[in-house]
Amino acid sequence: MVELLESIPDSMMLLLKDAVQAVKQSTKVMAFSHIDADGISALAIVVSALQREKKQFEWRNIHQINSETIIEISQEIQKYEPDLVIFSDFGTGQIELIRNHVTTFEFLKRTIILDHHLPQDEDSIVTELASSNKLIEINPCHHELNGSYDISGAGVAFLFALALSKENTDLAALAIVGATGDLQDYYGKGFSGINKKILELGIAAGYLKVTRDLTFFGINTRPLPYLLQYNTDPYLPGITGDEEACFKFLRDLNINLKDAHDEWRVWVDLDNDEKQRIIQRLIQLIIATYNDPLMASGLIGDVVILTQRPEKTEMRNAKEFSTLLNACGRNRKPEVGVKVSLGDSEAIPTGRYLLQQHRQNLAQALRLLENGRYVSMPGCYLVDDPEIPDTIIGVVIGMAQGSRIIPIDKPVIGISSNSSEDSPLVKLSGRAHKNLIKRGINLKETFVSVAEIMNETYGVLVAEAGGHPMAAGAFIHKDHVVEFLKRSSQHMAEILTG
Ligand SMILES: [Mn+2]
CATH class of the missing domain: 3.90.1640.30 (inorganic pyrophosphatase (n-terminal core))
Incomplete structure (x- = not known):
């Protein structure tokens, strides 16, 4: 031990x-x-x-x-x-x-x-x-x-x-x-x-196991076409979000979608040869789209399995489990996530429902960004789309950069006026690629220092910020969002131009 x-x-x-x-x-x-x-x-x-x-x-x-x-x-x-x-x-x-x-x-x-x-x-x-x-x-x-x-x-x-x-x-x-x-x-x-x-x-101690496998979401649970359709990491152009294209993709590779009992097959049911055929084709697609071998090799990775959780459920897989918990939190039902974690079987259906909703929202939001719904500022890209709820804006901009729907040469900031909470504060999220951190970008520092300057200027609390260098956030009074964005963009533009 x-x-x-x-x-x-x-x-x-x-x-x-x-x-x-x-x-x-x-x-x-x-x-x-x-x-x-x-x-x-x-x-x-x-x-x-x-x-x-x-x-x-x-x-x-x-x-x-x-x-x-x-x-x-x-x-x-x-x-x-x-x-x-x-x-x-x-x-x-x-x-x-x-x-x-x-x-x-x-x-x-x-x-x-x-x-x-x-x-x-x-x-x-x-x-x-x-x-x-x-x-x-x-x-x-x-x-x-x-x-x-x-x-x-x-x-x-x-x-x-x-x-x-x-x-x-x-x-x-x-x-x-x-x-x-x-x-x-x-x-x-x-x-x-x-x-x-x-x-x-x-x-x-036997509670965890690590295997090498496809890193997509849902390898234990999703019927194959939906495994592809709802995959957003990486975003697959012409595949993610397109049900018909996913069926065609699998048909072209001669993969049986259902087993002998007419049940949907999931990824872990496939034999090695079938897995290889799909992976090869996905790699070709990613190379053709992003020209990024590293991203392609990221299709395969360590998959962490929770051996004590029920088989063929999201709780069996660390990544899927964590996404389920995030989905609970973002839908303002974090207590459901805590109960699922504690093994409360009554909470599981609600948790899975929230997860499903969350995955659909993400795929939809990424399609909006793929259609160019973001703007370029001097020091960052800005996503401000009322159709994207504030509860998922942070994840969405992270995925959008991860899959290069939004370029990675500047940090990306997302805000959303689409909130179910009646608050004068607007939530802002920022994400930066690790190459930018090497060039001196620190989102947390930028947001905290801009908030300090503004709070001092106005003599009242108009912004609060926190987080990490690569991923940070802030709550800003709605009357001051534009100024906060301008100042942050300016601050980061100065760092990027050295
Ligand atoms: Mn944490």
Whole structure:
């Protein structure tokens, strides 16, 4: 068995031990987490661990901690009166809000933050470490680890669970689902750092398995034509979104779509020769369209299997599981995702329905962009299409660049006025290709600095930003979106022109 906790930096291990103590001493716990796949997985891990410790607890998913939502969080805490509060997959960037609105309660003994996002102010790292024992912040960034590829929010939650009890080893599977949702295996080839150790631990304990196979979504679940039709990563021109073309593609290759019992065949039912024929043809198509051998070789990759989840379901495959969780979060039903993660069979049909809707929305949005629905600004490309809901705009622009529907020579920013929430804030998402990071682009830095300048100029809070260098976001008051875009574009144009 891999000794995972022994490879964690001592300084981080000390904090994990503090956190374990805080749990052992608590009686009533309240857990808050982010709504994306990583945040949902992190929460499911925390909840499982608390259940196994036989604690009384409540949990909530929150789409973002900001100056508005911290008030709601604070009211929830006041109502429930826990002696321990746990934040996962957020909290570091909002530590001041937590200090001012959460840790102040008399009944609340300890607060734990399990995060992996970079702090707002990187100089604060040392002082954060010296923070009081009332607030325990566990974040790899404070321990010379990288929160973008070494470990995710679910990974930090898993270390915490494992420190609590070896009985929680099975939760390694959810930690990998979270890391997959955060694209932590995307930056290089496969997982690295602590993620890799968590994966190895999960494999050694029999909860995970890795195979080489087609990286498309739905290899366990989708009838072959629909496997192609709904594939958006990479986007396949003339195939993605076109049902008839998918049937023709497979017919031309002499692939039987149904088995002897007249049931749809799925990818894992195919023999090697059939798989090879399809892969060859897809590679030709990608080379002809994108002239990108790397993209073509990306058709085949490591597929992570969760051995304890039911066969021929999305929960069997880390990538599909994480997409299902994202779909729950983006449709404002993150609690369904948490329940699915916890193995609640009643939640599974709703989770799968939300996933299906989500996949259809993505394919449709990409077709809009393929028809040129984006504009070029000096420092970025802008997608501002009311037909694309704000809940998926971040994923859509990421996929659009991944498949080169939008060029990668500048970052892409997506905004959407299409929100089901009645809020004066507009959500903005940014994505940048890794080549741009090498040239000095850092989306998080750009958005945070522009927000600071604007907040100072207006003397009120008009924008809040956070994220990572390659993927960041902001909430901006709707009256100030145009200015925010102009300033961000300008800032990035200056970096790109050196
Ligand atoms: Mn995360």
